[in-house]
Amino acid sequence: xxxxxxxxxxxxxxxxxxxxxxCAQDMxxxxxxxxxxxxxxxxxxxxYSVGAGIxxxxxxxxxxxxxxxxxxxxxLRLLSAAPSQTSVYFCAxxxxxxxxxxxxxxxxxxxTVT
Amino acid sequence: QQPVQSPQAVILREGEDAVINCxxxxxxxxxxxxxxxxxxxxxxxxILLKGGEQKGxxxxxxxxxEKKQQSSLYLTASQLSYSGTYFCGTDQENNNxxxxxxxxxxTVKx
Numbered sequence: 001x002x003x004x005x006x007x008x009x010x011x012x013x014x015x016x017x018x019x020x021x022x023c024a025q026d027m028x029x030x031x032x033x034x035x036x037x038x039x040x041x042x043x044x045x046x047x048y049s050v051g052a053g054i055x056x057x058x059x060x061x062x063x064x065x066x067x068x069x070x071x072x073x074x075x076l077r078l079l080s081a082a083p084s085q086t087s088v089y090f091c092a093x094x095x096x097x098x099x100x101x102x103x104x105x106x107x108x109x110x111x112t113v114t
Numbered sequence: 115q116q117p118v119q120s121p122q123a124v125i126l127r128e129g130e131d132a133v134i135n136c137x138x139x140x141x142x143x144x145x146x147x148x149x150x151x152x153x154x155x156x157x158x159x160x161i162l163l164k165g166g167e168q169k170g171x172x173x174x175x176x177x178x179x180e181k182k183q184q185s186s187l188y189l190t191a192s193q194l195s196y197s198g199t200y201f202c203g204t205d206q207e208n209n210n211x212x213x214x215x216x217x218x219x220x221t222v223k224x
Contacts, residue, residue: 031210042116042201043156043214050210058211059116090155099144099205099212100163105155 001026004106006091012112013081021076021109023091030096032074033103036060036087043090049074050096081113115140117204119215126192126222134187134218136202145178145185146203146212149196156201159187192222 007022025032033048045058049068063085065077074093078085088110092103117138124132136145144163148156160171162178162185173190189196199217 033210033212035214040216042216043203044116045212048210056210059213096210099207099209100161102146102158102161103203103212104158107155 004091004093004104006106006109010110014114017081019078021089023074024072025093029093032093034076035090038087083113086113116213117202117215119202119218123219128222128224129191132189134200136185136215138183138204140206142183142204143207144205147176147187148201149198151198194222197222
């Protein structure tokens, strides 16, 4: 099993550009999520999904869109990048009911917006 | 609401012990603990469910006081490999909305 994979590993964008961060998992997990990690802030939940066709907002959803058309994939779209979105982005997956199950994290995407 | 971790950072010598605390202002369903090495993804350590659990994992153990909405992670006889940032994650209603603390940076020196 590859676990949770993310692409790209690094990305530099100019303000106003859009892009999609890719996330895939091969563990048949219903739950997938996106976090951003900023220095001193820990991990903050952006969006999550409990299955194909179902998404919900987390703590910091503004400026990001998600969709879930398959169990395996959960892409994160930045519509119009801003310097405040410079961060490291982690995708994670687990069984539904994340309070009871460990989350598996991908290796992260380091995004810089200039 | 994010849980609060303390201390923010701790430096140990090999063989020393450390305690990392995590507290919430709201009732919790569970507390998760993860460790993250620099430049890597967080790695799962353990989950504690409400009911006042204690768990052990080699020389790393944790407790969960449901009434106080607090959890503590205990690292005994620390090793160099324990260095990293430790995060607690809390879930209030098993509703898939997990919040993480800001992290505790642990450095173990020879």
